Amino acid sequence: MDNKKRPAGPSSSGSLVFWSSFSRQPARVLIVEASPPGWSETCTVVCDALDNFLSLACNLDGPCRIPLLSLYAISRQQECLLPFVQVRGNLARLHSCVEELRSIPGDGCIRGAARGGDLLRRAVLDSLQQFKQYMRYASTGSQACNNASVEVTVVTSQPGRGVVHQLETGxxxxxxxxxxxxxxVQILGAGDRSQDCQSSEDAQTEDSLMLGTEVDLQQVQNSVFAVETMLKAWLQEQGGDREHLHLLLPSPSDNPAQVCVKCDMQERLISPALIPLTPSLGVKTESIRDFLPAVKGNQSPAPQRLRAIKALRADGVCESVLYGLPLVIRPTTCWQLDWDEMETNGSLFQALCHTLRSRDLFLLLQVEADKRSTAGSSGVFSHFVLQSSPSLSLLLKPVVSRELLLPCSLPASAQDPVPCALQTVQGCLSQMEEDFLLNPLLLSSNLYHHLRSRGLLSQPRYPVRLQSAAADREQTQQSPKNPVSRPPRQLQNRQLGSHSKVRATVAPLPSASASSSLGPPPAKASRPALSFLSSSRRAPAPTRQEEDNDDSDSMTVQ
Structure with a gap:
């Protein structure tokens, strides 16, 4: 899951097409309107949400989601609490900035709303000027940003439509x-909730309202989770330069053209693998060792304890909040248990599977903290969903927690599809074969062929000894004036004639052509000299004088 170390070439995983779009993330400017008396109601909510969000964003591995961040506070005057800084690995500085924002007093009053609107306008213009100066400085150094654009977010408790009008005018x-x-972003108070915001059980933010060409309005509840959700939209991909996915459907019977549905991809949650934590969040479920707790020395690991905290309706569990690989849970066959205990345990397991399946229920599980652990209540607790299967087994799947959820507002559409589009899609699906069950044995990923081809290409063509090759390279470097390597066949023949027992240390090479007597072959056809070992001793290497004598002898014979 470490995307910084993955290759970006065409041979890499197809998921990198989506990850590479994070290079277009804009810089962020947050302007907090901290004017009294509204700041006294929103101060704790905004600062807690901002502190939680930055704690997550600063520790995220993988692609850079927030390249730069700047923070302004608007109270009795305009104040830049944080110039543009990089977010990743900068938690201490960002936390001190949030504490400085928290220290702004919320009592008193400010006369004149026009002055507040003018301060907001000046803060926006000042942030744009600061961004231009930073980009001018970064273009000459090593901190250049890939995307020369910035997004400004204004958080206020004043009526949002009035603030939008002031900014559009200014x-x-x-x-x-x-x-x-x-x-x-307007944080709604107790009196505004019934008028301007529709209530929702999960306190999700409303869709942005386009009120102009430059300014948008978003209304959120006065809660930490609602402000967190607004801020977490910064962590999602903001490219929009091209579509992410092409979904190809079979051609309808009456139309030979292939149907292509162009789509975008959106993350539903932050993968726990991107968070470098010592306690496991349950992301590693690929094997039993990944799931069992770590122990020191040769001690046997204690069983992982999962406590059932809720019973869930099966149709109320969304697959988009599950991650990782599932684990199959079956009754234990540990030989240290006696027969009575094992039989009782098997009966309880079978009764649990039957009850969950007959009632169409899932179980929500939480990892129980080890009493011997020194982490105590500050540890990270992972959650799982336990699902019954048709066989005598259960399925364990990790489920995401609140901290890692990303905003995703996709309401169900009440409108019927367009008749022509509906007819096209139905014609495409009618051309496909329909199965009642998913059989993985019918799916082939061409993995065997890929691994076999990759392994064969990585092997050397001839298993030449490394020491012989190194000696040849050294000999070639010492005699640079002889660019053409002479074939060692005469040397081999002389060694074979002087010793009766000779064995080669390399695989035999194909024989040379009959025309080798006409002279030495060209440089591209030369091979390094091969070393031969006698059964008793190694043949001495010929000197340059001996090689010259051999050449004169061969010319005399010719």
Missing amino acids: LKDCDLVSLRRLLV
Whole structure:
């Protein structure tokens, strides 16, 4: 899951097509309107949500999701609490900035709403100017940003439509070339909730309302989770330069053209593998060793304890919040148990499978903290879903927690599809074979052929000894004036004639052509001299004088 170490060539995984789009992430500017008296109601919520979000964003591995961040506070005056800095690995500085924002007093009053609107306008323009200066400095150094655009988010408790109107009016004649988007986030109070925001059970944020060409409005609840969800939208892919996926359907019977549905991909959660933590979040479920807790020395690992905390309806579990590989759970066959205990345990397991399957229920499990662990209550607790299967077994799947969820608002559409599009899709699906069961034995990924071809290409063509090759390279470097290597066949013949017992240390080479007596072959056909070992001793290497004598003898014979 470490995407920084993965190759970016065409031979890499297809998922890199999606990861590579993170290079277009914009820089972020957060302007917090901390004017009293509304700041006294939103201060704790905004600062807690911002602190939680930055704790996650600073520790994320993989592609860079937030390249740069700047923070402004608008109270009695405009103040830049944080100039543009890199987010990853910079938690200490960002945390101190949040504490400075928390220390702004929320009591008192500010006269004149126009002054607040003017401060917001000046903060937006100042952030754009700071971004231009940073990009000018980064272009000459090693901190260049791939995307020269910035998104500005204004968090306020004032009426959102009025703030949008003030910004649209104040920025109408300004240079906004580097501004990619300006978002106004209104934190709704107790009186605004019934008028301007639709209530929802999970406190999800509403879709942004396009009120102008430059400024958007988003209304959120006055809760830590709602503000966190708004901030976590920064972690999602913001490229939009090209589509991510082409879904190819079979051609309908009446149309020979292939149907292509172009799609975008969106993450539903942050993979726990991107968080470098000592306690496991349950992401490693590929084997039993990954699931069992780590022990020191030669001690046998204690059984992992999962406590059932809730019973869930099967149709209420969304597959998008599950991750990792599932594990099959079956009754134990440990030989250290006696027969009575093993029989009782098997009966309980069978009763659990039957009850869950007959009632169409899942179990929500939480890892029980080890009492011997020194982490105590500060440890990270992972959660799992236990699902019954038709056989006498259960299926264990990791489930994501609140901290790793990303915003995903996809409401169900109440409109019927367009008749022509519906007819096209139905015609495509009618051309496909239909099966009642998914049989993995009918699926082939061409893995064997790929591994075999890769292994054969990586092997050397001739198993020449490394020491002989090294000696040949050294000899070639010592005599650079002889660019053409002489074939060693005469030397081999002389050694074979002087010793009766000779064995080769390499595989036999194919014989040379009959025309070798006409002279030495060209340089591209030469091979390094092969070393031969006698059964008693090694033949001495010929000197340069002996090689010259051999050449004169061969010319005399010719």
